[in-house]
Amino acid sequence: MAQEKGYLVIADISGYTAFLTQVELEHAEGILKSLFDTLVKEMQSPLTISKLEGDAIFAYAPDGSFVQGQTLLEAIENIYCAFAQSLESMQRSTTCTCKACELIPTLDLKFVLHHGTYMLSEIGGRQELSGPDVILAHRLLKNNITESSGYIAYVFLSQACADAMALGELKEGMKTHTENYEHLGDVNGYVHDLHLVWEREREMRRVYVDPDESWFKVEVDLPAKPALVWDYLADPQLRRHWLQADGMTAEGADMGRLGVGSEYHCAHGDLTVIQTVVDWKPFDYMTLDVAFAKDQRFRLTTRLIPTDGVTRVSWYFFKLGGSNFINSFITRRKTSKMQGMLSDFFSKGGSLLREMIEKDITEGKVSNQSETQLGQSG
Numbered sequence: 001m002a003q004e005k006g007y008l009v010i011a012d013i014s015g016y017t018a019f020l021t022q023v024e025l026e027h028a029e030g031i032l033k034s035l036f037d038t039l040v041k042e043m044q045s046p047l048t049i050s051k052l053e054g055d056a057i058f059a060y061a062p063d064g065s066f067v068q069g070q071t072l073l074e075a076i077e078n079i080y081c082a083f084a085q086s087l088e089s090m091q092r093s094t095t096c097t098c099k100a101c102e103l104i105p106t107l108d109l110k111f112v113l114h115h116g117t118y119m120l121s122e123i124g125g126r127q128e129l130s131g132p133d134v135i136l137a138h139r140l141l142k143n144n145i146t147e148s149s150g151y152i153a154y155v156f157l158s159q160a161c162a163d164a165m166a167l168g169e170l171k172e173g174m175k176t177h178t179e180n181y182e183h184l185g186d187v188n189g190y191v192h193d194l195h196l197v198w199e200r201e202r203e204m205r206r207v208y209v210d211p212d213e214s215w216f217k218v219e220v221d222l223p224a225k226p227a228l229v230w231d232y233l234a235d236p237q238l239r240r241h242w243l244q245a246d247g248m249t250a251e252g253a254d255m256g257r258l259g260v261g262s263e264y265h266c267a268h269g270d271l272t273v274i275q276t277v278v279d280w281k282p283f284d285y286m287t288l289d290v291a292f293a294k295d296q297r298f299r300l301t302t303r304l305i306p307t308d309g310v311t312r313v314s315w316y317f318f319k320l321g322g323s324n325f326i327n328s329f330i331t332r333r334k335t336s337k338m339q340g341m342l343s344d345f346f347s348k349g350g351s352l353l354r355e356m357i358e359k360d361i362t363e364g365k366v367s368n369q370s371e372t373q374l375g376q377s378g
Contacts, residue, residue, distance in 0.1 A: 005117050006062035007072060007161060008129070008137040009047060011039055011079065014108040014152065016055035019100075027100040031090065035107070038086040042079045046072060050129050056141070060118070060129060069165025076111055076155055077197045083109045084153075084198045085205075092289060092320065109194070111155040112140040115164040136184060143179050145191055151175075153194040162190055202260065207279035207287045209301035209316040216339055218315045220350030224357050226283040226304045228366060229311045232353060233302055234258060234286070240266070242353040244345075264288070275300075289320065296338065313353075315346050 013035065020028055039057055043049050046065035050058045066072055091104050116133025136158075146152055162171060167190075174190040181187065211217065222229050232238045240248035247267040250258055264275040271292070278299075279287035285303045297320040305312045317339075360366045 002120050003117055004062055004120055006060055006065070006115070007164070008114045008116065008118065008134060009059045009061065009076070010056050010112050010137055010141060011043070011059070012056040012110050012112075012141055014110055015106045019103055019107055022099060022103060027098055031100055031104060034090070035083060035086060038082055039079060042082040047075060050127060058129070069167050070170060072113070072165060073155070073167075073170065073192070076113070077194070080109055080153065080194045081198055081201045108153045110153060112137060113155060113161045114140060114158040115161040136187070139181050139184065140179065140187065145177060148177065149175055149191055151191060151193050151195070153198070155192040155194060157190045157192065159188040208285065209287065209299055209318040211314070211316055213318065214316040215298070215319050216317055216343060218343055218346040218350060219312060220354060221310045221312050222354055222357055223310055223361065226306050226311050229304055229313060229357070230283050232357060233313070236264060238356070239264065242349045242356060244349065244352070298342075313350065317342060
């Protein structure tokens, strides 16, 4: 056996045991397999996977695997963001009402990072790690970080790990933390909140229906510039008119400002359609996840493109289907009817939108340099 020195990394799925014991095993295993597949795929250089340990993955990076400490931290953040995106996608796309799908949001991910020595031995064709520092790394999973900090998804870096990584200023955004273990004493370290990392990533992440992958599209040319058109698309009351709704409210605005996470609640008789903002780039595009019912959902990107003194608005639709065969089959049966309905609805809405803008420009309610009157295209 060879003794080496390096970084010991454990990724542990939080809520794993409770999830398995409360749900239908067959469906739960499918969800967990998908999450583990994501983790294994993302655990690339500088990390090497040692083994799967039930609800965790144990990996390591020998000294010399990277130059900057930031490299390892960013590798962990990338793994978490891939996990969080996978989790979010499952929640958004499923139409299943089983307990397993209902409890997907209870799952999360935490990491512990330690630096020390370990013995490498080959067992069953895989490199196994052993030694006191390997034991300590696993002990670090049992901690009171969530209770003391409120963090659910986090990285706990032992002091030994932080020193080896030479984190420097990177530690300033982390909380100091100490755990005490029998026979091991105090273990000092730093806690990095991964939910904040994911929030930043979501702000940067582009959620956009690719025109080449869209279900179908509807377009209209409007005699106004993008900033003005954006107001008619985004303002709840203006939006209510061209969407032919009986009423519309906007929920979840941040200090009155709409953006990612906000919801339009659009009333059509007894039906309330919820449109959740998942991407928001003013004057360029917005993307909404639209829910009629559990098995009738789609993603809609509204793109604004200025051309020849007018703004072309393109609505790109993308179906959000269920995660099991029965629901997916039902959704496919409804596809043709749903597409026709939405196409007609947004074509009429586009005409109403153009009429509203033309009328408001003519009456002087809004000011716009381009007054070219155009017919609907697409």
